[in-house]
Amino acid sequence: MSSGPLLTVRDLGVSFTAEEGVVRAVDGVTFDLLPGEVLAVVGESGCGKSVMAMTLMGLTRFPNARFEGTAHYKGLELIDAGEEELRRIRGAEIAMIFQDPMSSLNPVMRVGEQIIEQIQAHEGVPATEARERVAQLLDRVGIPRARDRVDAYPFELSGGMRQRVMIALALSCGPSVLIADEPTTALDVTIQAQILHQIQSLRDETGAAVILVTHDLGVVAEIADRIAVMYAGRIVEQGTVNAIFYDPQHPYTWGLLGSITRVDRARPERLPAIAGLPPSLADRPEGCHFRPRCPHEFDRCRDVPPLVARIDGDDDHLDRCWLPVEEKRERREVRPGEIGLGRKPGAAAA
Amino acid sequence: MSVKAEPGPGDIRRTGASKPLVEVRHLKVFFPIRQGFLVEREVGRVHAVNDVTLGIEQGETLGLVGESGCGKTTLSRAIMRLVDPTKGSIRFRGEDITEAGRRRLEPMRREMQMVFQDPFASLNPRKRVGQIIRMPLRLHGAPRDEAPDRVRELLRRVGLHPEHANRYPHEFSGGQRQRIGVARALALEPSLIVLDEPVSALDVSVQAQIINLLDDLQDDMGLTYLFVAHDLSVVRHISDRIAVMYLGKLMEVSPAQELYSKPIHPYTSALLTAIPIPDPEANRRRGRVAAGGGGTPRGGVAVVGGEPPNPVDPPSGCVFHPRCPRATELCREVEPPLARYRGGHLAACHHPLNVSREETVATTRDPSSPLSAGDVLPDGAAAEGSLGTS
Numbered sequence: 001m002s003s004g005p006l007l008t009v010r011d012l013g014v015s016f017t018a019e020e021g022v023v024r025a026v027d028g029v030t031f032d033l034l035p036g037e038v039l040a041v042v043g044e045s046g047c048g049k050s051v052m053a054m055t056l057m058g059l060t061r062f063p064n065a066r067f068e069g070t071a072h073y074k075g076l077e078l079i080d081a082g083e084e085e086l087r088r089i090r091g092a093e094i095a096m097i098f099q100d101p102m103s104s105l106n107p108v109m110r111v112g113e114q115i116i117e118q119i120q121a122h123e124g125v126p127a128t129e130a131r132e133r134v135a136q137l138l139d140r141v142g143i144p145r146a147r148d149r150v151d152a153y154p155f156e157l158s159g160g161m162r163q164r165v166m167i168a169l170a171l172s173c174g175p176s177v178l179i180a181d182e183p184t185t186a187l188d189v190t191i192q193a194q195i196l197h198q199i200q201s202l203r204d205e206t207g208a209a210v211i212l213v214t215h216d217l218g219v220v221a222e223i224a225d226r227i228a229v230m231y232a233g234r235i236v237e238q239g240t241v242n243a244i245f246y247d248p249q250h251p252y253t254w255g256l257l258g259s260i261t262r263v264d265r266a267r268p269e270r271l272p273a274i275a276g277l278p279p280s281l282a283d284r285p286e287g288c289h290f291r292p293r294c295p296h297e298f299d300r301c302r303d304v305p306p307l308v309a310r311i312d313g314d315d316d317h318l319d320r321c322w323l324p325v326e327e328k329r330e331r332r333e334v335r336p337g338e339i340g341l342g343r344k345p346g347a348a349a350a
Numbered sequence: 351m352s353v354k355a356e357p358g359p360g361d362i363r364r365t366g367a368s369k370p371l372v373e374v375r376h377l378k379v380f381f382p383i384r385q386g387f388l389v390e391r392e393v394g395r396v397h398a399v400n401d402v403t404l405g406i407e408q409g410e411t412l413g414l415v416g417e418s419g420c421g422k423t424t425l426s427r428a429i430m431r432l433v434d435p436t437k438g439s440i441r442f443r444g445e446d447i448t449e450a451g452r453r454r455l456e457p458m459r460r461e462m463q464m465v466f467q468d469p470f471a472s473l474n475p476r477k478r479v480g481q482i483i484r485m486p487l488r489l490h491g492a493p494r495d496e497a498p499d500r501v502r503e504l505l506r507r508v509g510l511h512p513e514h515a516n517r518y519p520h521e522f523s524g525g526q527r528q529r530i531g532v533a534r535a536l537a538l539e540p541s542l543i544v545l546d547e548p549v550s551a552l553d554v555s556v557q558a559q560i561i562n563l564l565d566d567l568q569d570d571m572g573l574t575y576l577f578v579a580h581d582l583s584v585v586r587h588i589s590d591r592i593a594v595m596y597l598g599k600l601m602e603v604s605p606a607q608e609l610y611s612k613p614i615h616p617y618t619s620a621l622l623t624a625i626p627i628p629d630p631e632a633n634r635r636r637g638r639v640a641a642g643g644g645g646t647p648r649g650g651v652a653v654v655g656g657e658p659p660n661p662v663d664p665p666s667g668c669v670f671h672p673r674c675p676r677a678t679e680l681c682r683e684v685e686p687p688l689a690r691y692r693g694g695h696l697a698a699c700h701h702p703l704n705v706s707r708e709e710t711v712a713t714t715r716d717p718s719s720p721l722s723a724g725d726v727l728p729d730g731a732a733a734e735g736s737l738g739t740s
Contacts, residue, residue, distance in 0.1 A: 044553035045524070158657055159418070188417040189581045189624040190654050196626070215553060218583075218626030222633050241630045259558040260628045261583045263610055270565070271587055273558035277523055 005032035006209050013068035014055050021282045025051040027233040038210040040220040043230035044278055049213045053179050057096055058086040092122040095170035099182035101162035105154040111165045112150030115172050122173050137168040141198055160191035181213045196223055217260050229253050232279055232289035235307055239317035249319040252290045254332045258340040272340050369444045370405035371574050372429055376721055377402045377438035379424050394662045398424040400598035403718035411575040413585030416595035417658055422578050426544045430462055431455055460490055463535035467547035469527035473519040479530055480515030486537045504533040525556035544576045561587050583625050594618050597661055597669040603696040612704045614697035617670045620654035676701040684726050687719035702728050
C-alpha cells in the first residue's frame with residue numbers, strides 16, 4: 001500500500017440523459033492518485049471536472065445518469081459500490097471540501113454539531129470526546145478562539161472561517177483522500193493564500209492525498225505535484241507540474257497557460273485569449289474536441305487522439321494531440337517563462 | 351474647486367487637461383444598523399466608504415481594488431447615485447450631483463452606465479436579448495423605428511451575431527452574456543461605464559476575451575471606465591491608474607504599472623504577494639509563506655494573516671494596522687494622510703515600502719487625504735530598513 005496508488009481510475013465515463021440529448025460530462029478519464037500527492041484537475045467551467053470528482057464520492061447517482069469504467073480505492077470498486085459501503089467510505093476515507101462554504105454548511109446547525117455528527121457517524125466516540133476533538137480540529141485549521149467557535153452558527157463566521165470549518169469537517173475522520181472542489185474560488189486573495197497554505201501543511205502532516213479541482217493555474221503552480229488538464233469531458237494532458245508548465249504538449253494547455261495574467265511580468269499589449277467557446281457537452285465535435293478552436297488543426301484531428309505518452313523518456317507525461325512532439329515545440333509560442341497558443345506556420349502574424 | 355496650484359489626485363495622466371469627468375470629495379457612505387422593538391434605535395454604523403477623495407479623468411480607466419467588504423462597490427454605486435452619500439460631494443462634469451433629484455439626474459444617467467458582476471443575475475431571463483438591449487433606448491425616448499438597427503449594430507460591436515437578438519439569455523454562455531451586458535451599457539453612448547467585477551464570474555480564457563473587448567471599445571469610443579475588482583491581476587491590463595481600498599479608505603493610488611513594480615503601502619504589497627504566480631519555479635523562488643496561519647516565515651515574503659476587521663467598528667489610527675507586519679505605536683494612534691510621492695503616486699502609510707529616504711522626505715500631504723488623518727508624514731527613517739525591509 002505504501003508505494004502503489006491509493007486510487008485507480010480507469011476509463012471513467014459519466015453521461016446524463018437530458019432534453020438536448022445525451023450530455024457526456026466525463027469521457028474516458030484515467031488516472032492514478034498516489035499517497036501524499038496533490039493532483040490538480042484543471043479546466044474551464046463545464047469541462048466535467050466537478051462531475052468527475054463528485055462521481056468518485058457517488059454523488060452523481062441521478063436517475064438519468066449512466067456510468068462506465070472503474071475507480072478502485074483500497075480494493076473497493078467505487079462506481080458500483082452499494083450505498084451502505086459508500087457511506088462507510090464517505091467522510092471517513094474519502095472526504096470532500098466543496099466550493100461554496102455559504103451553501104454547503106447547514107445554516108441552522110452549530111458548526112461544532114455538524115462536525116460531531118460526522119465523527120459519530122463513523123466512530124463510536126462519546127459526545128464530550130468528540131467535542132474536544134472538534135475544538136482541536138478548528139484550532140488546527142487556524143480558527144482563532146476555536147473553543148468558542150464550536151458553538152457558532154455558520155452565519156456568524158466570515159467566508160474564510162466557514163471554508164476553514166469545511167476543511168475541519170473534511171479532516172475530522174482522518175481521510176486518506178481529500179477531494180477539494182474549487183476550495184478557494186469564493187475567497188479573497190489574502191484568505192485564499194492562507195487556505196492553500198493550510199491544505200498544504202495538512203497534507204504534509206497527515207500524508208493524505210489531495211485531488212484539487214480548480215480553474216486557477218496560479219493555485220495549481222503553487223501546491224500541485226501533478227496536473228490533469230480536462231477539456232470537454234476528457235483529460236487532454238497529464239503530467240508533473242513542471243512538465244505541464246514548462247513543456248506543455250496540448251494546444252489547449254498552451255492557450256490556458258497563455259491567457260493567465262501575470263503580476264510579476266510586464267503587461268502585454270493585448271491579453272492572449274483562446275478564440276471561440278468550449279463545445280456543448282451534448283454536441284461535441286468529432287475527433288479531438290479542441291479542433292474547432294485550435295489553430296494547428298489538420299486532417300488527423302478528425303480521429304480521437306488517445307491519451308498516451310508521446311515524449312521519449314517521459315512515461316508520465318501523457319497528452320491527446322496528434323502533432324509530433326518536435327512540431328509542437330516549434331509551434332507553441334515560448335517567450336521566457338511564457339507560453340502562448342501559437343499560430344499555424346504560414347499564417348500571417350498579425 | 352479650490353486653487354489648482356497643487357495637482358489633485360486626478361491629474362496624473364493629463365496634466366493641464368480639463369476638469370476630471372468624475373470628482374469625489376471626502377465622500378462618506380455609512381449604513382445605520384438599527385435595533386429595537388417598536389422604537390428603533392441606531393446602534394451602530396457600517397463605515398462602508400469613509401472619507402474618499404478621488405478623480406476620474408475623461409478617457410482613463412481607473413482600477414478600484416480591494417477585498418470583499420472594503421467599500422469598493424458602495425463607492426462605485428455612490429458615484430452612480432444608486433446609494434445616497436452620508437457626507438461629501440460627487441461631481442460629474444463639474445456639476446455637483448450629490449443632492450440631485452431624479453429629474454436632474456436623468457440626463458446624467460444616460461452618460462453613466464454599469465456592467466454588473468453576475469452575468470446570470472443581471473439579465474432578465476424572460477426577455478429576449480433584443481428587448482434587453484433596447485430597454486435603455488426606450489427609457490430615454492429613442493425613436494422606436496431606429497431601435498432594431500441600433501440593437502443589431504450593438505450586438506456586432508460586442509462580437510455577437512445580430513440574429514442573437516431574438517434569443518433568450520439562457521441560450522448564452524457566461525462570456526456571451528457579459529457581452530450582452532456590455533452592449534446594453536453601450537446603448538446610450540455613455541461617457542462613463544462602471545464595471546463592477548465584470549470578469550470575476552468568467553473562465554480565464556474568456557476573461558481575456560472580455561478585457562480585450564473592453565479595451566477596443568474604449569479606444570474606439572473614448573469611454574471612461576471605473577473598473578472595480580477584488581484582486582490586482584485582472585485590473586492591471588486595463589487600468590491607467592489603480593486605487594487600492596481597505597475598510598472604506600484609500601490606501602494607495604498609483605499609475606498602474608508602478609503599483610506592481612513599486613507598491614508603497616504594505617497592504618498593496620500583501621495583495622500582490624497573495625496572488626499565486628502561475629509558474630512553479632518562480633513560486634518556489636518567491637518562497638511565499640503564510641503568516642498567522644501556523645507557518646513560520648523562513649526568509650520568504652510573508653502572506654498577510656488574519657481577516658479584515660468589522661467595518662462597524664474600524665480600528666483607530668491606520669485601519670490596516672492590526673494586520674500589518676510593519677505597524678508601530680504611531681500607526682495605532684495617528685491615521686496616516688495620503689502622502690504624495692514622485693510621479694503622482696499616493697500612499698497612506700507611516701512606514702512606506704520601496705522608497706528611498708530622499709523620496710520619503712520629499713513627500714507632501716495630498717489634499718485628498720481624509721479629514722481625520724493626522725499631519726505626520728513618513729519621515730524616511732523607516733524607509734531605511736530599520737523595520738527589516740531587506
